[in-house]
Amino acid sequence: MAIIEMEQFSFTYPDEPEPTLRDISLKVGEGEFILLCGLSGCGKTTLLRQLKPALTPHGKSGGSIFFCGQPLRELDLRAQTADIGFVMQSPEAQIVTDKVWHELAFGLESLGLDNSVIRLRTAEMASFFGIEEWFEKDVSSLSGGQKQLLNLASVMAMQPKLLLLDEPTSQLDPIAAADFLAAVRKINEDLGVAVVLTEQRLQEVFPMTDRVIVLDSGRIFSDASPREAGAALTESSHPMAAALPAPMKIYGAVKNGLPCPMTVREGRQWLDELFREQTIRFPYIEEPQAKAEKKDAVCLKECWFSYDRNEPDVIKDLTLHIPQGELSCIVGGNGTGKSTALSIMAGIFRPCRGKVTVNGRTALLPQNPQSLFLKNTVGDDLAEVLDKRLSADEKKQKTGDVAAILDISHLLSRHPYDLSGGEQQRAALAKVLLTQPDILLLDEPTKGLDSFFKQKFADILKKLIKSGVTVVMVSHDIEFCAEFADNCTLFFNGTAIASNGARAFFAGNSFYTTAASRMTRGLFQDAVRNGDVIALCNKNRNAD
Known part of the structure; x- marks a missing residue:
C-alpha cells in the first residue's frame, strides 16, 4: 500500500488567476526516499504542505490525496500529528521550548503519552541522533546544525510513517548539512520511514534518493531514478540541469562513453578510467596575472564583541580587510561569528574593543528576509x-x-x-x-534560490561591482563562492583564520571546498570550479 497517493491534484492560492499545482498524480511507497526539486516558485513547498493538513495553505484545491488508503482530510488530528512529521527550512521556526530534553518530549506530551513512554522515547532519540552530550542544554546555546537535528529528533520521537522536509539544510554549513542528511538517510534505511524532501543544493542528496520528482510550473516534469532524471534534465537543456551534482555536469560536458558518475567517489573513478592510458600534460589552469592591491572599503581591526557582558565573546580579536569593488565571501560553520561581523560592518553592533572603518554607505540583507x-x-x-x-x-x-x-x-x-522562500529572498x-548602497552586505543571499536564478544573481552582483559597489557576502553556498567570489575568508571561533583569492582558498581546503576540487585532487591542480575540470579534461584528451 502507498503511504501517499495523489490523484489529479490541483491547488490555487486566493486571488491568483493560475493554479500553483496542476494535475499532480504521484505515489509514495513505504520506505521510499523521494527528492522533490524544481525552480524557485515551481510549487515544491506548496505540494509538500498539502501532505501535512495542519500546514496546508488557504486556497482552492481539486483532486484527492490519500494517506495509507484513507482520504488525508479525514485523518484525525492525533494521526496527522504523529504519523506525518514535518521539518521546516529555518531551524528556529519549529522550536517551542527552552531545553533540549523538553523539546524532545514536547510532541509526546501533546499526544498525551505516559511519562514512562515519554522518558523511553526521548532517551532513545537522544541516543539514535547522538545528542546525549547536549541533552540538558538550553536550546539557545545550540548551533544551527544542532537545532535542526533537534527538530528532526523531536519529530521522529513521535514515530511517524512519513517524514517531510522542506529545504532543511539551506541554513546549515556544509559539514552540518552533510551530518543532517546522513541522519535522514539513517532514518530511511534503518527505520524504513518514507521520506519526501525538497532541496536546492542537490550535490549531497541527489545520489541517496530512490526517485527524483522535478516540478516545472506546477506540473511534474520528470518522475524517475536519479540517473534517469539527470539524463532527462540534461537532454532537454532544462534550467534545473544547472543544479545537478558536479560529477554529472562535468561528465555531460566531456565526450566519453563511460557510465555517468553521481558522487565524488564515482567521479574520481570515472576520471581514473578516462585517463587510464593517457599522461596528464596539462595539470592546472593558467591563472591571470595578480591584480593590483585595492584600498579597503571596510576594515575591522582587533575587534571584540559579545551580546551581553556576562556572555562569552562572539567576535574575538578579529582583523579583516574588505577591498573596494570586489565580491568578498565569508564562509565557516554555524555560530562562528560571520553574521555578527556583518552586523558590525553595517553599524548595527559596536565592538566592545577594536576599530571599525567603513568607507561608504552600507545596506544589509539579513538572513531572514x-x-x-x-x-x-x-x-x-x-x-x-x-x-x-x-x-x-x-x-x-x-x-x-x-x-x-x-x-x-x-x-x-x-x-x-x-x-x-526563494521569491522572498529576491x-x-x-x-x-x-537604497543604492556603496557597500552591500549580504547574509546567506542564495538561500532558497534555484541554480537558474543564482546565475542571474551573480550577473546582478557583477554589474553592481562594475559600477563601483563593494559586496560582502556570508554564505554556506561553497559552489557559488568558488565560482564568483574574488576572495574568501574562513571564520572559526569568532575570528578570521585564513583569507585568499577564491581559487587558492578553496584549492587548499578539504571540507570547505567544492565537489570538483574533491573529485580531481591528485589529478589536477587548483581545479575548484566545474568549468576548470571540464576545460582540463577536454584539453588533455585533445592533446593526443
Whole structure:
C-alpha cells in the first residue's frame, strides 16, 4: 500500500488567476526516499504542505490525496500529528521550548503519552541522533546544525510513517548539512520511514534518493531514478540541469562513453578510467596575472564583541580587510561569528574593543528576509524605502525596474509572506538594492534560490561591482563562492583564520571546498570550479 497517493491534484492560492499545482498524480511507497526539486516558485513547498493538513495553505484545491488508503482530510488530528512529521527550512521556526530534553518530549506530551513512554522515547532519540552530550542544554546555546537535528529528533520521537522536509539544510554549513542528511538517510534505511524532501543544493542528496520528482510550473516534469532524471534534465537543456551534482555536469560536458558518475567517489573513478592510458600534460589552469592591491572599503581591526557582558565573546580579536569593488565571501560553520561581523560592518553592533572603518554607505540583507517586510504587498514594500519626495509615477518606475531585474514583476501585488522562500529572498534583495548602497552586505543571499536564478544573481552582483559597489557576502553556498567570489575568508571561533583569492582558498581546503576540487585532487591542480575540470579534461584528451 502507498503511504501517499495523489490523484489529479490541483491547488490555487486566493486571488491568483493560475493554479500553483496542476494535475499532480504521484505515489509514495513505504520506505521510499523521494527528492522533490524544481525552480524557485515551481510549487515544491506548496505540494509538500498539502501532505501535512495542519500546514496546508488557504486556497482552492481539486483532486484527492490519500494517506495509507484513507482520504488525508479525514485523518484525525492525533494521526496527522504523529504519523506525518514535518521539518521546516529555518531551524528556529519549529522550536517551542527552552531545553533540549523538553523539546524532545514536547510532541509526546501533546499526544498525551505516559511519562514512562515519554522518558523511553526521548532517551532513545537522544541516543539514535547522538545528542546525549547536549541533552540538558538550553536550546539557545545550540548551533544551527544542532537545532535542526533537534527538530528532526523531536519529530521522529513521535514515530511517524512519513517524514517531510522542506529545504532543511539551506541554513546549515556544509559539514552540518552533510551530518543532517546522513541522519535522514539513517532514518530511511534503518527505520524504513518514507521520506519526501525538497532541496536546492542537490550535490549531497541527489545520489541517496530512490526517485527524483522535478516540478516545472506546477506540473511534474520528470518522475524517475536519479540517473534517469539527470539524463532527462540534461537532454532537454532544462534550467534545473544547472543544479545537478558536479560529477554529472562535468561528465555531460566531456565526450566519453563511460557510465555517468553521481558522487565524488564515482567521479574520481570515472576520471581514473578516462585517463587510464593517457599522461596528464596539462595539470592546472593558467591563472591571470595578480591584480593590483585595492584600498579597503571596510576594515575591522582587533575587534571584540559579545551580546551581553556576562556572555562569552562572539567576535574575538578579529582583523579583516574588505577591498573596494570586489565580491568578498565569508564562509565557516554555524555560530562562528560571520553574521555578527556583518552586523558590525553595517553599524548595527559596536565592538566592545577594536576599530571599525567603513568607507561608504552600507545596506544589509539579513538572513531572514521576512524581517524587512513591512507592507501588505511587495510593491508597497519596495516603494517604502524610496525618497518620500519622489512622485507616485517615479516610485512606480523605480520599483518596476528593480522588480524586472530580479524577476518579481508578477509578484508585486502579492503579500510578501505568501511568497516562496526563494521569491522572498529576491524581494528582500530588491528592497535593499533600492537604497543604492556603496557597500552591500549580504547574509546567506542564495538561500532558497534555484541554480537558474543564482546565475542571474551573480550577473546582478557583477554589474553592481562594475559600477563601483563593494559586496560582502556570508554564505554556506561553497559552489557559488568558488565560482564568483574574488576572495574568501574562513571564520572559526569568532575570528578570521585564513583569507585568499577564491581559487587558492578553496584549492587548499578539504571540507570547505567544492565537489570538483574533491573529485580531481591528485589529478589536477587548483581545479575548484566545474568549468576548470571540464576545460582540463577536454584539453588533455585533445592533446593526443
